[in-house]
Amino acid sequence: MVNKHGPVHAAIGTPCWLWTGTRDQKGYGRFWIPGRTPAKPHRVAWEFINGPIPIGLAVCHRCDTPSCCNPAHLFMGTLAENNRDMLNTDRARGPALLTSEAVRVIRAAYAAGTTQAALGREFGVRQVTIQAVVTRRTWKHVK
Numbered sequence: 001m002v003n004k005h006g007p008v009h010a011a012i013g014t015p016c017w018l019w020t021g022t023r024d025q026k027g028y029g030r031f032w033i034p035g036r037t038p039a040k041p042h043r044v045a046w047e048f049i050n051g052p053i054p055i056g057l058a059v060c061h062r063c064d065t066p067s068c069c070n071p072a073h074l075f076m077g078t079l080a081e082n083n084r085d086m087l088n089t090d091r092a093r094g095p096a097l098l099t100s101e102a103v104r105v106i107r108a109a110y111a112a113g114t115t116q117a118a119l120g121r122e123f124g125v126r127q128v129t130i131q132a133v134v135t136r137r138t139w140k141h142v143k
């Protein structure tokens, strides 16, 4: 169910482990463990190596590949830490305030009722930036 010979990530130097099973509409893998709620493989991979994920924390991808579950490509953080880490990554890549993964999180959180101002604080960007993301004036290519 995992292809350990995905593309080698340029910055990390090891290949992505691509989940080849079911994926949700955001590209994240899904699988089911009896007696548990549907789990995301990258979270299960993290728990297998590091133990349970505390409530409220996210397992994030260094490689920005949602279906990747290589433990070496994953790190745990809050949403804000996740975005700071991605900011650092992006600074190396070029001028971008957000990443496609952050955009997906922002749109989902906004759809779930989080205000644009709160998301701006959480992600360290201006409210107008959040507004442009959720109205799809920017990041149109991110599904």
Ligand SMILES: [Zn+2]
Pocket: 009, 015, 016, 017, 063, 065, 068, 069, 070, 073
């Ligand atoms: Zn990866």
